[in-house]
Amino acid sequence: MRALRPGRARSPLLALVAFVFLFMYLPMILIMVFSFNSSQVTILPLEHFSLRWYQELFADSTILDSFTNTLVVGAVTVVISLVLGGTGAFALNRLQFRGKGVYEFIVTMPFVLPEIVTGLALLTFYTLLGIRLSLVTVTVGHVVFCLSVAVRTIGARLQSLPRSYEEASYDLGAGRLRTFFLVILPSIRTALFTAALLIFTISFDETVITIFTIGQENTLPMLIWAMMRRGFTPEVNAIATLTFVASLILIVIVGTRSKDQV
């Protein structure tokens, strides 16, 4: 390959790659820098390094409450998505049933549709049925979106798992439950872990579906959304930095732990 490439073609490619990564990361890096600036009006050049905005965030009880709400919604979303997505992926991979194509289509639909359509569909549904908007209605929305992630991640692992393992287990007299807990579950553990982290990350940052399904209590992105609409302030920069770093840590764990593409 190298012999093929003209030597001079290398540097323009490198320059372009550097430019694209800069384009993707520079705005976020600036936000991070601004969040540590002591000045009230965030203008460069920076005044002094300060943790003032972070201290103010942590002193704000509404932020802490919405953070807790976000964690609870995320955890419940993960559990429901894994149970529904796991059984769904298993059915898709191991069973023959009518309407398989339709099932697959509907699972992936919320993932490919614009989130605004999914959010509005749920809003009209709740309203018509007289269901009060709350963190429960938000969680349902998150599961709807995350189900395809669970089905796809777990499904990919099941597909690569040789069926002979299960057959051997059945042949040795183990029942369905024993086979599931002793053979299948240990083999798909990594996929479950990956799916769980990814779903949690999505739920943690989910904004659009949440906007349409939220009630009185806020999640963190809702609070950030409200703050952002008020303007470009150091507090927003600080909270944006924190959410970005939290997602970054989760994604790095997912990306390095799993060989499957996410």
Next chain:
Amino acid sequence: MARPGTARQRISARGGRRLGQAGLLAPSSLWLAFFVVVPISILFLYSFWSSHNYKLIQVFTLANYRETFSDAVFRVVMWRTLRLAFLVTATTLVLGYPVAYFIARKVTQWKTLFYLLVIIPMWSSYLVRVYSWKAVLGEQGALNLLLLKLGILQQPSPIFLYNTFAVYLALVGSILPFMILPIYTSLEKIPASLIEASSDLGAGFWRTFAKVIFPLSLPGMLGGCTFTFVLVLGDFIASQLLGGPSGILIGKVIYGQFGLAFDWPLGAAMSFVLFAIVFTLIAIAGRFGALKEG
């Protein structure tokens, strides 16, 4: 101790299979029926109702669709959104392809790092990434500072924010990973032997690229383009935060019907027009096998 299953045991296991099938399939099917199929049907139903003085009138009418297609504002915004979706798709393709190529075929040691650098912006908060462009384009942003330093501007200018160009930049920056990843996946799958065969047969780099690499990366490109296009069509966050009056996109108009304007049936009709466009695009892309990637 469990003995190897006899034929009879295996048959009885098969007898329980129907129940097992239902048990596996039922939870997610019921969930999907109740929380995906029914809500989308209800949204569709809403689009045929009407709203009068903030009250819902549940009588069938095509007025919302008529209004959607005849409304000049909607048409202007729809065209703007489609044009922007096309521009963002073209830009991310041109910028993203070389990056995907670089990671798939040039990087050897640091592949995981580059892969992470692509998926971090992909899965982290879209809201935060869109907002971060205010740090570049805002009155107190980096661009203004640079222009002040260079003496081009005497005073910080607000003109870089709240227009379609600001939305365009933020969308390109935020959506790029959705273009890079599927292309990377399809490039990564090309066996090295294929490329070696091409060079052994005397093809130079560009010829190998044009005849082997590029055609095999087409499904990834199509997948990336579909994702990008759909993401722009559905956006209202970038439009709301950075667009201003001249950068209003269709998502924001729909959002407005459910907020201030409070005309849910009209908003429902508009979202179904959006739904139909997205659906057609995905169906076309799906026919070419694009959505199997990434």
